[in-house]
Amino acid sequence: MSDQEAALVQAGRLVGDLFPQAFGAVLGGSAAQGRSTPTSDLDIGVLLADSAGSGRKVIRHEGRLVELFLNSVQDLPTFFEWDRARRRATVVFVYAQGVILTDPDGHVARARQLAQEMVALGPPPLTAEQWSHGRYVLTCYLDDLVDTPPSNRHEQLVIADHVLREAAELLTAHHGAWTGIGKWLPRRLVAADPNLGTALLDGYQAVAEQADPTRLATTVGELLDLIGGLLREGYSHRWQAYEASGT
Incomplete structure (x- = not known):
């Protein structure tokens, strides 16, 4: 069994053991692309029914480090927009390029479509x-x-x-x-x-x-x-953090 196949099997077991009621799950990162090693961590996106469980969580499963990206179906589009704004789109890429582990009602497929559209759109331009x-x-x-x-x-x-x-x-x-x-x-x-x-x-x-x-x-x-050349004298900016706090 290849490293990628082993990662898929282990990720599937993890989702079944820890998230049996999940709306779906996807394996992303290097493991999904066949670039992982036996010691690489697993990046797994899990769709939950309730946003109360949303967040990032790092665990160890069967001796392997796992990074979980937990979102509800409802909050995922908004989260994708936030992720895109960072210009790295970590979780967007998990869904866009990952391997679907489970998707009983098509939620992951729809999330993948949205993620792929965002990847194609690219990051927002700098101001x-x-x-x-x-x-x-x-x-x-x-x-x-x-x-x-x-x-x-x-x-x-x-x-x-x-x-x-x-x-x-x-x-x-x-x-x-x-x-x-x-x-x-x-x-x-x-x-x-x-x-x-x-x-x-x-x-x-x-x-x-x-x-x-x-x-x-x-x-x-x-x-x-x-991009416009060296910039030294003439540069200025306001203290935005202080403006926002009203001081």
């Missing part, structure tokens, strides 16, 4: 303020990356990490593509832009392995040229 903020932050990180001596490896590595993350957010947004975190960051980055995405990752690797920021800095400069 003008978000673009300015992103350019400013990435410019600051780029300056720090260039100014930090290679002998200060701790600071250099942390700065390079921030550079890569901010650059990934802006490059994916430039292409109207989904972003990601963890192992999904390089996957989504390269999918959005094979050339610049790969160059960012290679530049980051050069910092990590050779303490050389040149390639990463050059690629970030190319990215900034695409």
Whole structure:
């Protein structure tokens, strides 16, 4: 039995044992795509009758770590909109690309259709303020990356990490593509832009392995040229958190 088949069987047992009254369930993530290992966790979306049980829950089942995404049929469309707004759409992708485990009344099939429509629609575009903020932050990180001596490896590595993350957010947004975190960051980055995405990752690797920021800095400069250029003096924004609280 392959790793994918074993994951499907185990996920099916879990849903039957813990959620016998569920309206449906789907296995997503690496396990559904045949990219998991025997120690990979399982990402399972479960549709419940009552929104009181909605939420994320991490458990261990038969010795394997499982991440449960629990939603009611009623709250799922609203939750999908919230998930899309984060520009990662974690649970949306579970339903859009996952393998259906159980679906007695067709609720999962309808959820899959909605999720696939959202994936095709893509993430919401950044606002003008978000673009300015992103350019400013990435410019600051780029300056720090260039100014930090290679002998200060701790600071250099942390700065390079921030550079890569901010650059990934802006490059994916430039292409109207989904972003990601963890192992999904390089996957989504390269999918959005094979050339610049790969160059960012290679530049980051050069910092990590050779303490050389040149390639990463050059690629970030190319990215900034695409989205309006470096932004330093002239940038401003209001303290929104204080405005919202009335202070």
